[in-house]
Amino acid sequence: MNTDFVIYNTLSRKKEVFKPLFEGKVGLYICGPTVYSNSHLGHARPNITFDLLFRYLTFLGYKVRYVRNITDVGHLEDEVEGSGEDKISKKARLEQLEPMEVVQKYMNSFHHNMGQLNVLPPGIEPRASGHIIEQQLMIETILKNGFGYENNGSVYFDVEKYNQLYKYGKLSGRNLDDLKTNTRELEGQSEKKNPFDFALWKKASPEHIMRWPSKWGEGFPGWHLECSAMSTKYLGEQFDIHGGGMDLIFPHHECEIAQSTASLGHETVRYWMHNNMITIDGQKMARSLGNFITLQELFTGKHKLLKQAYTPMTIRFFILQAHYRSTIDFSNEALLASEKGLERLMNAGKTLDELSASEKSTVDIPLLKEKCFAALSDDLNSPIAIAHLFDGVRIINSVKAGTEKISADDMTELKSFFHSVVFDILGLKQEQTTHLGESEILKGTVELLIRLRQEAKANKDWATSDKIRNELNSIGIEMKDTKYGVDWKIKAPPGLPEGEECASNKKENFMFGR
RNA sequence: GGUCUCUUGGCCGAGUGGCUAGGCAGCGGUCUGCAAAACCGUGAACGGCGGUUCGAAUCCGCCAGAGACCUCCA
Numbered sequence: 001m002n003t004d005f006v007i008y009n010t011l012s013r014k015k016e017v018f019k020p021l022f023e024g025k026v027g028l029y030i031c032g033p034t035v036y037s038n039s040h041l042g043h044a045r046p047n048i049t050f051d052l053l054f055r056y057l058t059f060l061g062y063k064v065r066y067v068r069n070i071t072d073v074g075h076l077e078d079e080v081e082g083s084g085e086d087k088i089s090k091k092a093r094l095e096q097l098e099p100m101e102v103v104q105k106y107m108n109s110f111h112h113n114m115g116q117l118n119v120l121p122p123g124i125e126p127r128a129s130g131h132i133i134e135q136q137l138m139i140e141t142i143l144k145n146g147f148g149y150e151n152n153g154s155v156y157f158d159v160e161k162y163n164q165l166y167k168y169g170k171l172s173g174r175n176l177d178d179l180k181t182n183t184r185e186l187e188g189q190s191e192k193k194n195p196f197d198f199a200l201w202k203k204a205s206p207e208h209i210m211r212w213p214s215k216w217g218e219g220f221p222g223w224h225l226e227c228s229a230m231s232t233k234y235l236g237e238q239f240d241i242h243g244g245g246m247d248l249i250f251p252h253h254e255c256e257i258a259q260s261t262a263s264l265g266h267e268t269v270r271y272w273m274h275n276n277m278i279t280i281d282g283q284k285m286a287r288s289l290g291n292f293i294t295l296q297e298l299f300t301g302k303h304k305l306l307k308q309a310y311t312p313m314t315i316r317f318f319i320l321q322a323h324y325r326s327t328i329d330f331s332n333e334a335l336l337a338s339e340k341g342l343e344r345l346m347n348a349g350k351t352l353d354e355l356s357a358s359e360k361s362t363v364d365i366p367l368l369k370e371k372c373f374a375a376l377s378d379d380l381n382s383p384i385a386i387a388h389l390f391d392g393v394r395i396i397n398s399v400k401a402g403t404e405k406i407s408a409d410d411m412t413e414l415k416s417f418f419h420s421v422v423f424d425i426l427g428l429k430q431e432q433t434t435h436l437g438e439s440e441i442l443k444g445t446v447e448l449l450i451r452l453r454q455e456a457k458a459n460k461d462w463a464t465s466d467k468i469r470n471e472l473n474s475i476g477i478e479m480k481d482t483k484y485g486v487d488w489k490i491k492a493p494p495g496l497p498e499g500e501e502c503a504s505n506k507k508e509n510f511m512f513g514r
Numbered sequence: 515g516g517u518c519u520c521u522u523g524g525c526c527g528a529g530u531g532g533c534u535a536g537g538c539a540g541c542g543g544u545c546u547g548c549a550a551a552a553c554c555g556u557g558a559a560c561g562g563c564g565g566u567u568c569g570a571a572u573c574c575g576c577c578a579g580a581g582a583c584c585u586c587c588a
Contacts, residue, residue, distance in 0.1 A: 033588070046588045087586075172583075173517065182516050182584055223586080245588035250517095252587090275588070276519095282580065286587055321537070322527060327520080327581075334526040337538035344537085347552075375528095383528050387536035397553055401544090462547060469549080480550050487551075 003377045005060060007241075008325060010249060010272040011171055015379055020240050021270065026062045027239030028054065029231040029269075031248055032125070034071040035106035036087045039113045040292035041315070041330060042245075042278050042285040048316055048427075049275040049324040050243045051119040052380055055425050067234050068122035069227060070110075072103040072129045073210060073220055086220070089209045099210050103129070113295040116312040118427045124234050128226035132212045135221040135229045138263050139200045147262035151191045153203030153217035157258060159196050166261050171272060172250035198255050200225055224255035232260065232268060242269040246276050247284075275324045280305075282329060293330070307332040310339060313431050317342040320382040320426055341390075346430060348393040349422060351400050352415055358405035363395045365410040369417045376425065385421065392418060446477060450486050453479075 004017040020026050030050045033043055050068075057064050072088065092099045114121070128135075139155055142148045147162050148155050159168050163176045179196045199222035204211040211218045231239065244253065253272065260268045277284045285292050293303050301309030310318075318338035322328040368391060375384035392414065398404035406414065422428050449468055456464035469479050472488075479488045 031588075034586085040588090042588055044588085049588095174584080175517095178516055179584075246582070247587055250583055251585085277582075277588075279581075284582070284587090288585095288587060317537095318526090326527080329526075331526075333524095333538075337526060339538090341537045344552090351553095381528080383536075387528070390536055394554085401553065403554075457547085460547075466548070478550085481546080 003374055005056075005377045006379055007271055007273060008379045010274050011269075013173075016271065018240075018271065020062065021238060024062060026057050026064045026241065027235035028057070028064055028066045029227070029235055029239065029242045030066075030068040030122070031227060031242075031244035031252070032068040032070050033110055034087060035103050035110060036091045037106060037287065038294045038296060039110050040285065040287065040294045041298060042292060043110075044113075044117055044295060044315055045278050045319055045324075045328075046243065046245050046275045047114055047119045048117060048319045049380070050273075051117075051427055052320065052324075052382060052425070053241070053243065053273070054120060054122075055427055056376055056380065059420065059425050065124070065235060066122040067124045067126065067231065069230055070103075070107055070125055070127045071226065072100075072107070072127050073132075073226065086208070086210060092209065100129075103127075109296075116295070116299065117316050118312070118429050120427070126230045126234065128221065128230075129210075131226060131230050131233065132221065134233055135225045136201070136214055138225060138229045138232075138259065139221075140215075141263040142200060142259065145262055145265075147258075148200055149193065150216055153219060154191055154199060155201040155216055155222075156192050156197045157200055157222075157255070157262070158193065159198070159258070160194055162258050162262055166258070168258055169250075169254060171254050171257055174250065174254075198222060198224060198251065200259070224252055225259060227252075228256045228259040228263070228268075231256075232264070235268075237264050238266070238268055238270065240269075241271045241273060243273040243275070246274040247286075249274055276327045278319075278330055279327045280330045285330065305332075308336075310335050311431050313428055314339040314342055316426075317345075317428060320428075321386055323379075323381055323383055325379075342428070345386075345389060345393060345422065346428070348396045349418060349430075352396050352418060355396065355399050355406065355411060357408035357411050359407065360405065361407045361410045362405045363399070363410070365395075365406070365413050365417070368392055368395070369413070372417070372421060376421075382426065385426070389418070389421060446472070446488055450479070450488070454486070 006015045007018050008014070009016045028050075030046065033039065054064055054066050073086070088099050088102055092102045095102065097105070111121075139148065142157065143150070143155065146158075148157050150156075159176065159179075162168055167175075169175050169179065176196070180194075201214060201216055201219050201221060203217055203219045208220070210220055212220060231242065242253070242256075249272075257267055257269070279285060280291050280293075283289065283291065293305060295312075295315070297303040297306065298310050298315060299312060301307075314335060318335055319328065321338060321341070328334075368388060372385050372388040372392075375381040375388060378384075395404060395406070395414075399406045449472065453465045453468040456462075456468070472479055477488055479486060481487075
């Protein structure tokens with residue numbers, strides 16, 4: 001493979017050939033979650049996108065230092081003086097928990113969900129709360145360099161001053177004049193020189209429970225500082241790639257650039273990558289908009305918008321079927337299409353192991369492979385790569401059917417290619433179909449019925465065998481004869497109103513016979 | 515209001531100045547006692563109006579619609 005790996009750099013708004021700072025090594029920093037509630041479908045997107053990036057870089061032979069932070073200090077909900085309260089402490093009050101208990105709970109839940117989605121853990125997962133000193137030191141440097149000012153126990157970044165030497169707004173394509181006219185004036189911003197200045201350190205009000213001592217008084221770090229401090233600590237004063245959601249471009253990443261530049265005198269990030277949003281009815285899915293579906297809800301089907309449960313791999317495949325810089329619109333139809341498509345892809349993987357080789361190939365495996373990797377190297381074009389995989393699926397099935405032939409060498413090549421792309425790079429996996437909550441009694445009963453039906457079939461007693469299948473179907477158990485045996489699953493029980501909690505689509509691929 | 519992006523067949527989604535995206539659904543077939551599944555094959559699209567061009571869905575302009583950011587957000 002000689003193709004260059006090209007990535008879209010938000011900073012230049014162009015695709016650029018990726019050249020790491022140090023030969024063979026990549027420093028990668030991803031903005032992780034703020035852990036104050038369960039992860040939703042929207043969170044799956046950056047994590048899967050950058051998991052794909054990490055996996056692909058690794059596949060290309062790079063040694064990747066992969067850092068993804070956990071925000072556990074809490075960003076301010078608003079800046080209204082006196083009522084400033086961060087998300088984590090607010091949640092803590094509601095749930096009567098220690099802030100760190102909340103953090104732990106949702107961090108665990110996040111890790112669990114990521115594991116289900118087969119998202120690989122980063123090499124370093126630093127927490128903002130564990131890097132207060134680093135953040136304070138950075139503030140001191142920024143103050144020393146003249147880009148910040150202290151007022152009433154809080155420290156702010158002086159954007160105007162910064163803009164005189166550097167350009168504030170280069171990542172998001174803004175200029176300060178526009179910001180001056182368009183930044184909303186919020187109440188109680190009298191501490192700031194300008195409304196677009198942002199906090200580096202914020203004085204904690206008496207009721208604020210997350211607080212640390214500092215030379216400016218008790219308080220907590222500003223919202224953007226942790227990423228600047230921690231990325232520098234673990235990846236150095238300059239590193240290759242920084243990723244995150246598009247909604248973080250402004251102000252979060254813009255502020256990061258300003259902070260890093262103000263303290264170091266130069267920028268730290270070489271390539272900025274941003275994933276687009278998941279939409280629902282055409283609108284961004286977000287916690288603040290209340291239109292989100294948690295991953296847990298998706299996996300269990302317990303949400304009023306869900307017609308059924310979707311497995312983690314279906315979600316992963318759904319996300320990979322769109323390019324990361326496009327929006328994807330959520331719908332049951334789209335997810336169902338992904339579920340079916342994924343099944344087809346995975347079945348082909350199994351079929352691949354059953355193929356027999358011929359003298360010569362009638363199919364072009366090297367070309368397939370080349371096209372697929374070209375797509376991945378073109379700014380991680382996973383939908384195109386998947387389209388080529390489906391060409392591979394057709395080849396596999398056609399060879400199986402005898403309408404195409406494949407040589408032994410090509411078959412080895414195809415197997416290795418298929419395995420690399422599907423499992424190692426796209427990070428898909430064969431899902432263990434489990435019986436979520438289904439009782440052993442039910443399982444035993446269905447197995448008994450299957451056995452009775454097999455016997456009826458053996459006797460060509462079609463009346464009985466159809467009766468068993470049809471009546472099970474009418475009470476909500478679907479039975480299918482496959483070439484490997486009998487496949488059954490519980491489908492949505494009839495008569496349940498839309499959105500009612502039900503054990504729909506708990507897939508049970510119990511293979512009976514053979 | 516400012517900045518930016520998008521508008522593709524029934525649905526989801528790629529891509530491109532002339533050459534099949536792909537998946538799902540539909541349709542036709544193979545297989546099967548039947549059904550389903552599986553597999554093979556297949557029709558169908560580029561918001562509207564102008565312009566540039568031998569040729570535009572792809573480039574430019576205008577219009578319409580949708581969205582993102584401008585406050586926390588993945």
